[in-house]
Amino acid sequence: MLELISEHACFGGSQRFYRHQSSAIGLPMRFSVFLPAQAASGKLPALFYLAGLTCNEETFMTKGGAQRVAARDGMILVAPDTSPRGAGIAGEAQDWDFGVGAGFYVDATEAPWQRHYRMYSYILELRALLVAQLPLDERRVGICGHSMGGHGALVLALRNPDLFRSVSAFAPIAAPSRCPWGTKAFSGYLGADESAWRAYDASALMAQASAPFPKGILIDQGLADKFLDDQLYPEAFEAACRHAGQGLELRRHPGYDHGYYFVATFIEDHLKFHSANLT
Numbered sequence: 292m293l294e295l296i297s298e299h300a301c302f303g304g305s306q307r308f309y310r311h312q313s314s315a316i317g318l319p320m321r322f323s324v325f326l327p328a329q330a331a332s333g334k335l336p337a338l339f340y341l342a343g344l345t346c347n348e349e350t351f352m353t354k355g356g357a358q359r360v361a362a363r364d365g366m367i368l369v370a371p372d373t374s375p376r377g378a379g380i381a382g383e384a385q386d387w388d389f390g391v392g393a394g395f396y397v398d399a400t401e402a403p404w405q406r407h408y409r410m411y412s413y414i415l416e417l418r419a420l421l422v423a424q425l426p427l428d429e430r431r432v433g434i435c436g437h438s439m440g441g442h443g444a445l446v447l448a449l450r451n452p453d454l455f456r457s458v459s460a461f462a463p464i465a466a467p468s469r470c471p472w473g474t475k476a477f478s479g480y481l482g483a484d485e486s487a488w489r490a491y492d493a494s495a496l497m498a499q500a501s502a503p504f505p506k507g508i509l510i511d512q513g514l515a516d517k518f519l520d521d522q523l524y525p526e527a528f529e530a531a532c533r534h535a536g537q538g539l540e541l542r543r544h545p546g547y548d549h550g551y552y553f554v555a556t557f558i559e560d561h562l563k564f565h566s567a568n569l570t
């Protein structure tokens with residue numbers, strides 16, 4: 292059951308915040324939805340947006356500047372939280388890049404995380420729930436994300452191209468098995484056996500895929516991003532796409548950093564990309 296926490300008129304539509312009991316997580320979870328006015332008269336395409344480290348279900352809706360375009364083009368926006376909250380694990384909020392706000396969109400297998408830190412399954416649960424309860428067109432759902440959320444979006448789409456028919460990302464952690472954020476998260480959530488990491492590494496998944504997105508993938512990357520050299524590795528994903536024959540538009544933008552001014556600058560292009568792909 293969805294509990295509506297708050298609702299705000301926004302560009303002729305409705306910005307909503309919900310809470311529900313997640314079976315994947317085993318705890319209450321929050322998410323936000325923007326419903327454009329067109330949702331009153333039928334099912335619409337939807338875009339899931341996965342946010343990055345330290346973010347929550349509010350970040351994208353308040354900083355991304357996406358609602359104006361979504362209202363114009365008739366697209367539903369969905370922004371989940373980035374981790375369980377209140378799991379009661381000692382030290383879970385101690386680090387900003389692991390634990391609370393840093394679920395990494397994986398299903399943890401290691402104690403003490405494996406009971407609640409199941410964000411991969413949670414996103415699939417939320418998709419099914421919203422298709423059943425809100426006017427999302429099940430055949431027209433895309434996914435996008437930023438940084439940790441860009442990693443999540445690529446992985447969820449590559450593993451479920453029938454559920455997420457269109458995918459894009461902003462500054463994704465594109466090869467988490469080889470960067471400090473990813474190795475910390477994967478060691479903690481998935482354990483030391485690196486073969487288990489491949490299921491959550493977009494570059495590794497793409498290298499073994501057979502071009503699942505015929506209309507291409509869109510990635511934007513700022514060249515003044517302080518995390519670019521150590522954490523993101525877009526060139527690894529680019530090489531994997533080339534190997535797989537997967538079309539990729541990887542746009543490199545001089546002067547743009549890692550933050551939401553960058554996301555807000557290019558979000559309209561992403562919504563247009565998904566609208567065109569989901570038609």
Ligand SMILES: N[C@@H](CCC(=O)N[C@@H](CSC=O)C(=O)NCC(=O)O)C(=O)O
Nearest residue numbers: 343344345346387437438439440550551
């Ligand atoms: N606290 C960190 C910075 C954290 C940060 O930059 N988070 C990014 C996502 S990074 C990868 O997932 C973010 O989106 N933050 C929200 C925002 O409003 O910018 C530090 O000290 O560097």
